[in-house]
Amino acid sequence: MKELYYDAEGDIxxxxxxxxxxxxxxxxxxxxxxxxxFDTIDEKPLQMILISYSRLVAHSRRNPLPLNKLAKCxxxxxxxxxxxxQQAPVANFLDLxxxxxxxxxxxxxxxxxxxxxxxxxxxxxxxxxxTVTEKKSRRQPVAMAA
Amino acid sequence: MTWPIEVTDRYGHTIYMTEERWRHAKRHxxxxxxxxxxxxxxxRESKRRRDKYQFDVFNYEKSFHGLPFGYHKVxxxxxxxxxxxxxxxxxxxxxxxxxxx
Numbered sequence: 001m002k003e004l005y006y007d008a009e010g011d012i013x014x015x016x017x018x019x020x021x022x023x024x025x026x027x028x029x030x031x032x033x034x035x036x037x038f039d040t041i042d043e044k045p046l047q048m049i050l051i052s053y054s055r056l057v058a059h060s061r062r063n064p065l066p067l068n069k070l071a072k073c074x075x076x077x078x079x080x081x082x083x084x085x086q087q088a089p090v091a092n093f094l095d096l097x098x099x100x101x102x103x104x105x106x107x108x109x110x111x112x113x114x115x116x117x118x119x120x121x122x123x124x125x126x127x128x129x130x131t132v133t134e135k136k137s138r139r140q141p142v143a144m145a146a
Numbered sequence: 147m148t149w150p151i152e153v154t155d156r157y158g159h160t161i162y163m164t165e166e167r168w169r170h171a172k173r174h175x176x177x178x179x180x181x182x183x184x185x186x187x188x189x190r191e192s193k194r195r196r197d198k199y200q201f202d203v204f205n206y207e208k209s210f211h212g213l214p215f216g217y218h219k220v221x222x223x224x225x226x227x228x229x230x231x232x233x234x235x236x237x238x239x240x241x242x243x244x245x246x247x
Contacts, residue, residue: 007170007241010223012242014174025175026217027175027246029246032199033197033198035246047174049174051223051242052203055199055200056199
């Protein structure tokens with residue numbers, strides 16, 4: 001299961017991959033504005049935060065984002081993050097590319113379609129929250145099977 | 147705790163955080179009400195760095211010991227704006243916060 005939250009005011013996309021507690025977790029910035037959290041024992045992604053999400057999509061379409069921040073992490077975490085980036089569910093959101101020339105890694109941020117959802121909270125007036133679903137599965141609810 | 151919480155950063159800018167924004171931050175790994183004092187401390191004391199993609203968004207970053215799950219740093223994302231009713235009054239507010247290795 002994964003849950004997606006898009007905050008329109010901050011242009012922040014939060015993806016929750018696993019609702020369970022991790023055995024041992026970490027969260028690293030793989031490039032500017034993208035933080036990936038994962039379980040270092042089970043090697044599973046837990047959460048991903050994309051700050052300035054729509055701008056990341058537009059910018060990375062023209063110029064794929066270098067994984068410059070990843071290089072500052074311990075080698076073990078680098079290898080694990082790259083492994084996660086190459087496979088679903090993280091690969092559903094980020095398109096990892098590797099240069100043939102110098103083996104440098106870059107990512108493109110995939111565009112998701114926005115589906116506004118009206119939520120009513122008992123303690124406050126009617127609130128509008130923007131949620132996101134993947135483009136190919138617009139009819140699915142917010143929580144989707146991985 | 148009275149919302150919104152208002153703090154002044156090291157540059158003299160007043161920044162506020164609403165309860166709704168704090169709830170947003172608590173969606174992120176390791177974030178809880180226990181982290182709130184560290185988030186406020188980050189805003190008060192750390193240097194800010196302009197977001198690479200939004201010129202009016204700044205990131206505040208500070209290292210701490212004793213964060214959950216071995217995380218080392220608190221990040222706070224702040225939007226800087228002017229009050230819609232007056233060009234001289236600032237309207238700076240927290241968008242979200244998160245922890246990182």
